[in-house]
Amino acid sequence: xxxxxxxxxxxxxxxxxxxxxxxxxxxxxxxxxxxxxxxxxxxxxxxxxxxxxxxxxxxxxxxxxxxxxxxxxxxxxxxxxxxxxxxxxxxxxxxxxxxxxxxxxxxxxxxxxxxxxxxxxxxxxxxxxxxxxxxxxxxxxxxxxxxxxxxxxxxxxxxxxxxxxxxxxxxxxxxxxxxxxxxxxxxxxxxxxxxxxxxxxxxxxxxxxxxxxxxxxxxxxxxxxxxxxxxxxxxxxxxxxxxxxxxxxxxxxxxxxxxxxxxxxxxxxxxxxxxxxxxxxxxxxxxxxxxxxxxxxxxxxxxxxxxxxxxxxxxxxxxxxxxxxxxxxxxxxxxxxxxxxxxxxxxxxxxxxxxxxxxxxxxxxxxx
Numbered sequence: 001x002x003x004x005x006x007x008x009x010x011x012x013x014x015x016x017x018x019x020x021x022x023x024x025x026x027x028x029x030x031x032x033x034x035x036x037x038x039x040x041x042x043x044x045x046x047x048x049x050x051x052x053x054x055x056x057x058x059x060x061x062x063x064x065x066x067x068x069x070x071x072x073x074x075x076x077x078x079x080x081x082x083x084x085x086x087x088x089x090x091x092x093x094x095x096x097x098x099x100x101x102x103x104x105x106x107x108x109x110x111x112x113x114x115x116x117x118x119x120x121x122x123x124x125x126x127x128x129x130x131x132x133x134x135x136x137x138x139x140x141x142x143x144x145x146x147x148x149x150x151x152x153x154x155x156x157x158x159x160x161x162x163x164x165x166x167x168x169x170x171x172x173x174x175x176x177x178x179x180x181x182x183x184x185x186x187x188x189x190x191x192x193x194x195x196x197x198x199x200x201x202x203x204x205x206x207x208x209x210x211x212x213x214x215x216x217x218x219x220x221x222x223x224x225x226x227x228x229x230x231x232x233x234x235x236x237x238x239x240x241x242x243x244x245x246x247x248x249x250x251x252x253x254x255x256x257x258x259x260x261x262x263x264x265x266x267x268x269x270x271x272x273x274x275x276x277x278x279x280x281x282x283x284x285x286x287x288x289x290x291x292x293x294x295x296x297x298x299x300x301x302x303x304x305x306x307x308x309x310x311x312x313x314x315x316x317x318x319x320x321x322x323x324x325x326x327x328x329x330x331x332x333x334x335x336x337x338x339x340x341x342x343x344x345x346x347x348x349x350x351x352x353x354x355x356x357x358x359x360x361x362x363x364x365x366x367x368x
Contacts, residue, residue: 009211015149017219024063024203024226026152026286029233031111032199034280036234037241037256044192045247046177047184049238051192056231058193059200060224062346065354067220070210072357077207078301084353084360093349094302097207098295100345102314103338104202105291106321109133110331112284113322119258120277130322134315140289141296141311145212148289155286159279163233165272166240168264173243194343196238198335200230201342202287205294292318 040048073080077097082090109130117124140151206223213219241256253259264272292314299310325331 009145011214013144013146014212014214015146017213017215018222019149019153020206020209020213020219021222021226021229022152022156023149023209023290024206024223025229026155026283027202027205027290028200028227028230030108030199030202030284030287031115031280033234033237034115034257035253035255036196036199037238037245038250038253039198040192040196040238041242041247041250042192043188043195044184045188046179046242047182047189048192048196048242049178049235050182051189052196052231052235052238054189054193055197055200056227056234058197058347059203059227059231062350063203063206063220063223063227065350066204066206067217067223069350069354069357070207071217071220072361074216076210076297076301078298080357081353084357091302094298096341097204097345098298098302100338100341101205101291101295101298102317103334103341105288105295106318106325107331107335107338108284108287108291109318110322110325111335112280114328114331115255115258115277119255120274126326127319127323130319134319136285137289137292137318138311138315140285141293142308145209145293148286148293151289152286155282159282162276162279163236165264165276166237166260169240169244169260172263173240175243177243177246178239196234198339198342199234200227201339201346202291203227204342204346205290208294208297 037048040051044051069080070076073083075083078090078094081093084090085093113124113126113129116129117126140147203223203226210216237257240260241250244260245253245256250256258273258276261273261276262271266272269275292311296307296310296314299305299314300307303310305313325334
């Protein structure tokens with residue numbers, strides 16, 4: 001049997017294991033934080049906070065399965081699937097992952113632009129602002145993986161002050177809204193946990209980042225810590241939202257987080273949501289950069305296209321897609337299909353891949 005060889009990048013291109021904490025957290029926190037409350041509370045009501053915890057646990061299990069696969073093969077996802085399924089079948093699955101990462105970038109960018117258009121600049125030219133943003137993404141991604149991780153680090157540290165603003169609604173919160181606990185059935189809570197997990201899905205880029213990590217096995221705990229921080233932030237925001245709104249009120253707020261910012265009053269700032277939306281650009285930038293980097297890296301390995309040429313192709317598709325998705329109905333439709341694909345890949349395909357990897361490698365060892 002052919003011996004498994006660890007395919008890692010040169011040390012000068014690798015990152016320290018603890019930086020995976022920032023990578024995972026930054027890619028999980030995007031535009032979903034600004035409006036996940038309405039979707040989750042639609043199914044679970046005041047028990048939505050339980051659904052957030054269950055979703056976080058599910059992600060921890062998925063991360064453990066992902067590392068079980070990568071540590072066994074010591075390669076990225078593209079090479080793992082080619083090794084297990086062959087060039088053609090593996091190429092088919094790799095193409096699906098490329099499409100998924102591209103869809104993540106498209107829906108994050110378009111959703112953010114919609115928020116800017118609705119809340120800040122109603123007459124903004126979507127093409128111009130998208131083109132400017134794509135130039136910024138190209139500058140970051142073309143610099144390599146270390147630059148993208150640096151953007152993730154800054155995207156977590158610099159705008160972290162925003163989460164402190166959610167302390168303002170506590171003055172008007174009614175914590176009795178959390179009672180009675182377990183007021184909804186288990187099925188409703190599970191559906192809600194599935195809905196909230198849509199905001200967590202970007203962490204699958206670890207599959208492509210694995211060869212760029214020094215001592216990649218040591219990075220697993222940092223990936224779990226990153227997901228834990230994300231879960232705590234979502235849990236904090238959903239509890240504040242439940243206590244500030246009631247279930248009927250939340251159904252009328254597409255972006256409930258922005259509605260929470262409307263009550264903030266400062267001597268020098270009259271509309272804090274403008275500052276919050278502007279600052280959120282630093283949060284979604286690493287989200288988009290990581291998804292674009294993962295798709296271009298996979299495109300390079302599957303179809304042997306130069307990575308910078310692949311980056312231009314992906315960014316062109318991103319620009320055209322952003323222009324074609326021009327209404328709330330289109331955004332919801334793309335978001336729905338992207339979420340279905342993401343859940344199928346992470347909650348069905350990854351466990352199956354882990355099992356198949358174990359069985360196939362064990363069979364090959366016995367055959368040898």
